[in-house]
Structures are given as structure tokens and as C-alpha cells.
Amino acid sequence: xxxxxxxxxxxxxxxxxxEIDRGGVYVSHEAVCVLNTGDKDANIDITLYFEDRDPIKxxxxxxxxxxxNHIRMDKIISESGLRVPRGVPYxxxxxxxxxxxxxxxxxxxxxxxxxxxxxxxx
Amino acid sequence: xxxxxxxxxxxxxxxxxxEIDRGGVYVSHEAVCVLNTGDKDANIDITLYFEDRDPIKxxxxxxxxxxxNHIRMDKIISESGLRVPRGVPYxxxxxxxxxxxxxxxxxxxxxxxxxxxxxxxx
Amino acid sequence: xxxxxxxxxxxxxxxxxxEIDRGGVYVSHEAVCVLNTGDKDANIDITLYFEDRDPIKxxxxxxxxxxxNHIRMDKIISESGLRVPRGVPYxxxxxxxxxxxxxxxxxxxxxxxxxxxxxxxx
Amino acid sequence: xxxxxxxxxxxxxxxxxxEIDRGGVYVSHEAVCVLNTGDKDANIDITLYFEDRDPIKxxxxxxxxxxxNHIRMDKIISESGLRVPRGVPYxxxxxxxxxxxxxxxxxxxxxxxxxxxxxxxx
Numbered sequence: 001x002x003x004x005x006x007x008x009x010x011x012x013x014x015x016x017x018x019e020i021d022r023g024g025v026y027v028s029h030e031a032v033c034v035l036n037t038g039d040k041d042a043n044i045d046i047t048l049y050f051e052d053r054d055p056i057k058x059x060x061x062x063x064x065x066x067x068x069n070h071i072r073m074d075k076i077i078s079e080s081g082l083r084v085p086r087g088v089p090y091x092x093x094x095x096x097x098x099x100x101x102x103x104x105x106x107x108x109x110x111x112x113x114x115x116x117x118x119x120x121x122x
Numbered sequence: 123x124x125x126x127x128x129x130x131x132x133x134x135x136x137x138x139x140x141e142i143d144r145g146g147v148y149v150s151h152e153a154v155c156v157l158n159t160g161d162k163d164a165n166i167d168i169t170l171y172f173e174d175r176d177p178i179k180x181x182x183x184x185x186x187x188x189x190x191n192h193i194r195m196d197k198i199i200s201e202s203g204l205r206v207p208r209g210v211p212y213x214x215x216x217x218x219x220x221x222x223x224x225x226x227x228x229x230x231x232x233x234x235x236x237x238x239x240x241x242x243x244x
Numbered sequence: 245x246x247x248x249x250x251x252x253x254x255x256x257x258x259x260x261x262x263e264i265d266r267g268g269v270y271v272s273h274e275a276v277c278v279l280n281t282g283d284k285d286a287n288i289d290i291t292l293y294f295e296d297r298d299p300i301k302x303x304x305x306x307x308x309x310x311x312x313n314h315i316r317m318d319k320i321i322s323e324s325g326l327r328v329p330r331g332v333p334y335x336x337x338x339x340x341x342x343x344x345x346x347x348x349x350x351x352x353x354x355x356x357x358x359x360x361x362x363x364x365x366x
Numbered sequence: 367x368x369x370x371x372x373x374x375x376x377x378x379x380x381x382x383x384x385e386i387d388r389g390g391v392y393v394s395h396e397a398v399c400v401l402n403t404g405d406k407d408a409n410i411d412i413t414l415y416f417e418d419r420d421p422i423k424x425x426x427x428x429x430x431x432x433x434x435n436h437i438r439m440d441k442i443i444s445e446s447g448l449r450v451p452r453g454v455p456y457x458x459x460x461x462x463x464x465x466x467x468x469x470x471x472x473x474x475x476x477x478x479x480x481x482x483x484x485x486x487x488x
Binding site for chain 1: 239242
């Protein structure tokens with residue numbers, strides 16, 4: 001216990017929140033999955049980068065000590081009331097104040113079938 | 123022979139065991155795939171982390187020398203008789219007493235189609 | 245701001261641009277997703293490697309400061325007018341003049357259903 | 367040119383060659399995708415690890431200088447005439463005599479739909 005594994009900055013170049021959901025068990029969504037193995041709570045800040053406009057800051061979340069938080073990017077709201085735009089290529093920088101490990105996962109149900117993508121962030 | 127490649131601790135932030143299986147060739151499952159290239163058996167301990175409750179310890183497995191073990195998380199039972207809960211976001215820490223390499227793979231058959239996710243753990 | 249995270253060279257061994265698209269929301273495509281967190285624009289050069297012919301150079305793109313660019317490999321044209329060939333295994337080296345992070349993503353709609361692959365490049 | 371990027375040893379814990387193919391554009395297969403950016407040919411040796419039997423050595427392939435080789439594991443034959451067994455969990459160690467980069471990709475068409483998995487090896 002007490003030893004937090006991971007690092008403070010994590011980068012995710014390929015973010016995409018589809019405009020379309022086909023019914024079924026799941027809806028299209030992305031998750032920034034944080035694992036905090038240490039004994040101090042992690043304050044998480046997420047910055048969104050775009051192809052043709054300035055970055056958006058101010059998306060924050062908490063991952064308590066010895067907990068995981070699967071942050072749903074389709075549900076998160078910034079401090080100024082913004083949501084992740086749909087149908088637009090974007091990227092993310094995830095910054096924590098204590099070491100954590102970050103995985104990015106996407107589920108797309110734009111077509112009848114679904115498809116997964118999962119990877120440890122850089 | 124004899125030289126074990128890898129490391130002792132592996133983190134997997136995005137674990138999820140779906141509540142639903144649709145028939146077909148496969149059932150929904152996750153696997154913690156361990157490769158032990160060394161000449162000593164690896165004792166594996168897995169801790170589960172959750173969003174809103176304390177970690178669960180006591181899931182263990184063996185990966186013999188020069189063997190692989192694709193640990194099925196839908197089948198593993200902890201020393202106190204617990205199973206991985208379904209439909210709940212969780213995370214994993216995998217600890218070995220000799221160097222190993224760990225990959226996480228998930229197959230989801232919640233909808234009619236199936237989908238894969240696969241990644242080397244951190 | 246100003247601190248560019250990442251590195252200059254990124255390798256992607258498994259490139260493949262399918263010959264077939266089935267209709268639907270998406271067409272089969274690959275994307276080289278670049279994230280530039282620094283304050284200098286990144287000039288990106290992509291070299292294609294094949295199984296049985298010489299590498300092709302001369303695919304270039306720009307990823308501006310504090311921007312992402314999801315470079316669509318089905319749309320990019322080299323300085324000598326070449327496109328990525330379809331139905332042929334290939335690989336990529338991505339070189340930037342400032343540090344960036346690169347993710348490779350593929351969407352295949354060759355069959356009626358679609359499937360994703362996503363990974364941080366090496 | 368001439369500078370080979372990568373390393374000599376690559377590990378892939380989760381190998382699986384399904385027993386079933388449903389027709390369609392693709393057949394179920396795994397590929398060990400090698401990228402050799404250097405100016406010397408790479409001699410590749412693959413060892414298979416299993417859950418309950420000794421490793422199998424003697425699968426070899428060539429990846430020429432400045433070439434890629436997407437080694438199809440459903441087609442490769444060892445020097446003693448063995449093939450990768452179907453329906454059995456296994457793992458792989460890929461060893462090269464010059465630095466290369468290795469990605470593992472799997473396409474599964476066991477059910478009507480297909481699914482991808484792709485990752486840089488460890």
C-alpha cells in the first residue's frame with residue numbers, strides 16, 4: 001500500500017465521440033480509465049485538443065486512493081459547462097497530481113454492430 | 123533459457139465483465155495472459171480495484187517456467203470464495219514473484235456481434 | 245504550455261488499407277493520429293515500407309502547435325502524386341521535427357460489420 | 367538510412383488461432399508484423415509457449431533491410447514441419463538478430479461478424 005504506480009501525464013491522440021448510436025446493450029462512448037494504487041486521492045484534469053481550434057481546459061475528475069475511475073467522456077462537463085463535441089476528431093492530455101495509470105477505451109455502436117478499441121495511453 | 127523477461131508489476135485500468143452473453147462460439151470474458159520465459163515458476167497475485175469500495179485481494183494463479191497461462195477472469199475464484207463481479211467497472215494490479223509479461227484481452231458478446239480488445243498492460 | 249511531450253520517431257509495423265468498403269456510416273480507413281502539445285508547429289513526414297519493393301517517401305502533413313491532426317491515410321497524397329496502395333501489407337515510419345505523440349487506428353468495413361484496431365505507435 | 371530502430375526481443379502473451387472460420391472476405395488469422403528500418407536483413411526466430419507442454423522452437427522468417435514482413439501465423443511451418451495448433455491458448459517470443467519493431471494483430475471470424483485485436487508487442 002502507499003506506493004502509487006504510474007506517472008502524472010498521459011496523452012491520447014485519437015479521441016472520437018460518434019454522432020450516432022444504434023440501440024442495443026451499449027451506447028457509443030469513450031472512457032478515460034484511471035487506476036490509482038496509492039494512498040492519496042488523485043485530482044485529474046483533462047485538456048481537449050482539436051484540429052482547428054484552441055484547446056479546451058477545465059474537465060476535471062477525482063480518482064480516490066486505491067480506487068479506479070472509468071471517466072465517461074460522453075458524460076463529463078467542464079467547469080464552464082462544455083461537453084465533448086460529437087463527430088469531431090480530437091485528442092486528450094490527462095494530468096494527475098499523483099502517479100496513476102491511464103487507459104483509453106472506445107466503444108462505437110454507429111453501425112448495427114459494435115466495435116472496441118483499447119490501449120494504454122502514452 | 124533461464125532468463126526471465128518482463129517485470130513484476132502490471133496494471134490494467136479498464137476491466138469489465140459484461141452481464142450478458144449472447145450465444146455463439148464464444149462467451150464474454152476477460153483474460154490476463156501471462157508469459158513466463160524464465161526457468162522458475164511464477165506465483166501470480168491479482169488485486170481488483172473498484173470505483174466505490176475497497177480493493178479485493180486474494181486472486182492467485184500459477185504460471186510455470188517456460189509456460190503461458192491465459193487466466194480467465196470469469197472463472198477465477200479468490201481464496202475467500204469471491205468471483206469478479208459482472209457489470210461493474212474495475213481495474214487490476216497483477217503481481218508476480220519472477221519477471222513475466224502480461225497482456226489483457228477482452229471479448230464482449232453482449233450484443234449479437236462480438237468485439238475484441240487487447241493490450242499489453244502497463 | 246510550450247513543453248512538447250513525446251518523441252520524434254514513431255513506428256507502425258501493421259498497416260493495411262482494405263480493398264473493399266461495405267456501405268454504412270464509415271468507410272474503411274487508417275489514421276495516423278498526431279498530438280502536438282508544444283508551442284511550435286510539427287512538420288510530419290511519413291515513409292511507407294513494403295514486403296517486396298523499396299520504401300516510398302514523400303508523404304507529409306502539418307500538426308500545428310497545440311493541435312491534433314488525425315491524418316487519414318486513405319486521403320493523403322505524396323509529393324510525387326502517389327497514394328497508399330490498397331490490399332497490400334505495409335508499415336510506416338512517422339518522423340516529426342518537434343516531439344509529438346502518435347497513435348495508429350484502423351477501421352475495417354470489408355465485411356458487413358466493422359472492426360477497430362487502435363494502438364500507440366512504438 | 368542504415369539506422370535500425372527497435373529491439374531484438376519481443377513478447378506476445380496472448381496468441382490464439384481459432385478453430386472456426388466463417389466465410390467472408392477474411393479468414394481467421396494472426397500476424398506477427400515486423401518492421402526493419404535498418405540496412406541489414408533481419409533473421410527472425412519465433413518460439414511458441416503453451417499452458418501444458420514444452421515450448422516449440424524452429425519457426426523462422428526473414429525481414430529484409432528496409433522492408434516489412436507480416437508473418438502469417440496460420441501459414442508458417444517450423445523446420446520440423448509443425449504448424450501453430452488451433453483452438454489452444456499460446457504465447458510467442460520473437461527474436462531478431464538486428465533491431466526491429468514487432469506488432470501483433472489478430473482477426474477472428476469465428477462468428478458471423480469479425481473482430482480485430484492489434485498491439486505493439488512488449
